[in-house]
Amino acid sequence: MEALNKQETTSIPKLALISLLVFVGNLIVHSLIFIFLRDTPLNPALYAILAIIWGVFGVYSIYFTLNWVVEKYPTKIRARIQPYIFVGPAVLLLGWLLFLPTLRTFYLSLFGPNSTNFVGISNYIAVFTDRLLITALRNNLMWVVFGATACIVFGLLIAVLADRSNFEKTAKAIIFMPMAISMVAAGVIWKFIYFYQPGDEQIGLLNAIVVALGGSPQAWTSMLQPWNNLFLIIILIWMQTGFAMVLFSAALKGIPAELLEAARIDGANEFTIFFKIIIPYMMGTIISVSTTIIVFTLKIFDIIMVMTGGQYETDVVATQFYRQFFMYRNFGYGSTLAIVLLIAVIPVIILNLRQFRKQGGF
Amino acid sequence: MNKKNSKWMVNLVLALICLIWLIPTAGLFISSFRPASDILDTGWWTVFPHRAWVTEDQLSLDPDTDLSAPIKVNGQTYTNDQLTEGVVVDNTRLIWRNRRARLLDVQTKQWNSNANFTLENYQAVLGGKEYIITMPDGTTRTEKGSNLSRSFLNTLTVSIPATIIPLLIATFAAYAFAWLNFIGRKSIFVIVIALLVVPLQVALIPILKDYTSLGLNGTFLGIWLAHATFGLPLTTYFLFNYISQLPKDIFESAFIDGASNFTIFTKLILPLSVPALASIGIFQFLWVWNDYLVALVFLGGQPDVQVLSMRIADMVGSRGNDWHLLTSAAFVSMIMPLSVFFLLQRFFVRGLLGGSVKG
Numbered sequence: 001m002e003a004l005n006k007q008e009t010t011s012i013p014k015l016a017l018i019s020l021l022v023f024v025g026n027l028i029v030h031s032l033i034f035i036f037l038r039d040t041p042l043n044p045a046l047y048a049i050l051a052i053i054w055g056v057f058g059v060y061s062i063y064f065t066l067n068w069v070v071e072k073y074p075t076k077i078r079a080r081i082q083p084y085i086f087v088g089p090a091v092l093l094l095g096w097l098l099f100l101p102t103l104r105t106f107y108l109s110l111f112g113p114n115s116t117n118f119v120g121i122s123n124y125i126a127v128f129t130d131r132l133l134i135t136a137l138r139n140n141l142m143w144v145v146f147g148a149t150a151c152i153v154f155g156l157l158i159a160v161l162a163d164r165s166n167f168e169k170t171a172k173a174i175i176f177m178p179m180a181i182s183m184v185a186a187g188v189i190w191k192f193i194y195f196y197q198p199g200d201e202q203i204g205l206l207n208a209i210v211v212a213l214g215g216s217p218q219a220w221t222s223m224l225q226p227w228n229n230l231f232l233i234i235i236l237i238w239m240q241t242g243f244a245m246v247l248f249s250a251a252l253k254g255i256p257a258e259l260l261e262a263a264r265i266d267g268a269n270e271f272t273i274f275f276k277i278i279i280p281y282m283m284g285t286i287i288s289v290s291t292t293i294i295v296f297t298l299k300i301f302d303i304i305m306v307m308t309g310g311q312y313e314t315d316v317v318a319t320q321f322y323r324q325f326f327m328y329r330n331f332g333y334g335s336t337l338a339i340v341l342l343i344a345v346i347p348v349i350i351l352n353l354r355q356f357r358k359q360g361g362f
Numbered sequence: 363m364n365k366k367n368s369k370w371m372v373n374l375v376l377a378l379i380c381l382i383w384l385i386p387t388a389g390l391f392i393s394s395f396r397p398a399s400d401i402l403d404t405g406w407w408t409v410f411p412h413r414a415w416v417t418e419d420q421l422s423l424d425p426d427t428d429l430s431a432p433i434k435v436n437g438q439t440y441t442n443d444q445l446t447e448g449v450v451v452d453n454t455r456l457i458w459r460n461r462r463a464r465l466l467d468v469q470t471k472q473w474n475s476n477a478n479f480t481l482e483n484y485q486a487v488l489g490g491k492e493y494i495i496t497m498p499d500g501t502t503r504t505e506k507g508s509n510l511s512r513s514f515l516n517t518l519t520v521s522i523p524a525t526i527i528p529l530l531i532a533t534f535a536a537y538a539f540a541w542l543n544f545i546g547r548k549s550i551f552v553i554v555i556a557l558l559v560v561p562l563q564v565a566l567i568p569i570l571k572d573y574t575s576l577g578l579n580g581t582f583l584g585i586w587l588a589h590a591t592f593g594l595p596l597t598t599y600f601l602f603n604y605i606s607q608l609p610k611d612i613f614e615s616a617f618i619d620g621a622s623n624f625t626i627f628t629k630l631i632l633p634l635s636v637p638a639l640a641s642i643g644i645f646q647f648l649w650v651w652n653d654y655l656v657a658l659v660f661l662g663g664q665p666d667v668q669v670l671s672m673r674i675a676d677m678v679g680s681r682g683n684d685w686h687l688l689t690s691a692a693f694v695s696m697i698m699p700l701s702v703f704f705l706l707q708r709f710f711v712r713g714l715l716g717g718s719v720k721g
């Protein structure tokens with residue numbers, strides 16, 4: 001009770017001044033730390049420790065001090081502003097670094113290379129007529145059609161197999177493991193598998209197998225266009241099947257055993273059960289996994305960058321975007337490509353929102 | 363097909379798939395411990411015992427032997443082409459060692475394995491140790507290794523705050539969205555959900571411009587904010603699902619006891635959300651640790667801030683055939699995510715499930 005009285009004695013102008021001081025104080029303190037860390041030469045290990053401590057406790061201290069001020073306000077005003085202190089940082093970050101940039105990128109996409117002359121939709125026309133960019137679009141389509149489909153089909157197949165096997169946990173861990181590997185490291189792993197050298201001694205596994213079977217070694221990722229894209233897609237399949245499998249496997253466990261038992265008693269064979277019961281039952285999960293994998297596949301970048309750098313007709317929209325923007329300094333084209341990527345994802349946004357409403361999310 | 367048979371088939375097919383899935387990583391792992399010259403000469407699978415031709419003896423022909431005419435060796439005659447391919451007589455093989463010097467190898471097939479292992483690759487990659495490679499033609503060259511320790515430290519400096527910052531911000535926001543009343547709650551939340559699927563490429567260019575004018579380019583703060591933002595929609599969505607399911611009674615009794623929202627948050631919400639925070643945290647950590655594009659754009663290539671993935675991508679470009687460095691460097695970059703994965707697999711998988719398997 002005493003605490004409450006004390007709060008109410010502080011006058012509003014005084015409170016406003018304190019709020020301002022806390023806000024500006026936060027800004028100054030964190031800017032000073034930032035400048036200190038940026039400009040002071042420190043031992044790398046010490047630097048890492050200081051930076052991590054600041055990063056972790058800095059955010060908490062911002063919430064703490066702002067909230068400290070808010071709690072000094074009278075109850076009614078406090079109840080009004082406190083929620084904004086809680087969602088504020090999230091909204092500010094998302095607004096500044098994700099929402100506004102999307103609008104700004106769209107704006108840039110209507111301008112020429114230097115963002116000075118307005119060109120209307122001609123960048124968009126160019127994207128769909130330029131040979132290089134059409135190749136990129138074609139490849140993206142290949143990635144989605146072959147890569148995403150294979151991930152989903154294999155994921156489902158392995159989930160069903162694992163469910164009936166004697167070593168489910170181990171198998172799932174093995175298939176899932178590539179999820180933890182970076183695409184750059186995966187690139188190195190697969191570069192080594194596809195490695196080609198003239199002569200008979202092959203140190204790349206695929207060529208060694210081909211030679212052992214009496215064939216001649218191939219430069220898998222460069223010479224066999226457009227098939228080389230498929231060899232890159234295999235890497236995605238290797239990495240993402242585990243993701244699909246884990247989710248399918250969980251959904252599979254959710255199918256009531258009585259339902260399957262009843263079907264078996266009625267004389268249904270395993271294939272009928274799979275297509276008539278298991279698949280329809282898992283449809284919700286299949287849709288959400290597919291959308292996640294499709295979105296992921298549309299943005300594919302690292303694998304191609306490491307494996308071919310986009311050469312040999314393996315460019316996709318994301319790598320072409322990087323090239324246009326950072327190498328050719330064509331800001332208009334770069335932005336247009338990013339927006340094309342966004343447009344490609346819009347159906348997925350709608351599907352996701354609908355799914356979310358169906359789940360009764362809000 | 364009876365039940366026992368089909369179970370056997372299922373196990374076999376699954377084991378085969380698992381083997382295929384393991385081979386790429388196993389190959390990298392084995393190669394990373396092989397001496398540089400071995401990697402370049404033979405495939406990594408030759409470390410396992412296998413039957414191969416092993417040179418027993420050498421024959422030196424008359425230096426004037428005419429290679430275009432049939433060649434006499436130990437009373438038999440062969441053509442040059444036959445000797446290039448190798449001629450097999452009674453389990454021994456004759457093959458050119460050096461055609462110009464008229465040297466022949468006499469080989470027999472034996473069990474053998476190239477199991478030479480070394481830690482030198484890791485020393486070269488982690489400590490920047492100098493190393494000597496013997497090239498296939500017998501010459502040697504000395505090169506300086508690549509010092510990854512600094513990039514390892516940098517990756518940690520990027521990943522730890524870039525995991526904890528969005529988690530904290532998202533938990534605060536999720537609590538407000540789930541339990542507090544304020545104007546614009548629904549519409550802001552719907553926008554957050556919609557941002558879930560915005561490809562981050564769309565945001566890169568404007569952020570880069572802002573960062574350049576604020577001096578955030580190439581700094582850790584800049585990349586923390588970027589990673590935090592890109593991870594926020596998913597983290598908030600996931601934590602909202604979790605926190606909104608918590609029982610209402612505990613908040614009410616806390617309120618009656620006079621606790622403020624902030625106290626409820628730190629004393630109740632954070633401790634109760636630990637399982638959800640753990641699973642989504644692992645997910646975010648793996649994502650940040652493995653990231654390449656965001657680091658490439660916002661951190662740049664200066665060695666004092668470069669992260670592992672960038673460093674390795676650089677090495678692939680500049681020393682594409684230095685397999686001893688590439689394989690061990692790739693493995694160094696995998697150590698952290700793989701240990702996190704195997705130690706915390708349970709939480710990680712639960713995190714995935716909480717987020718997407720519904721309906």
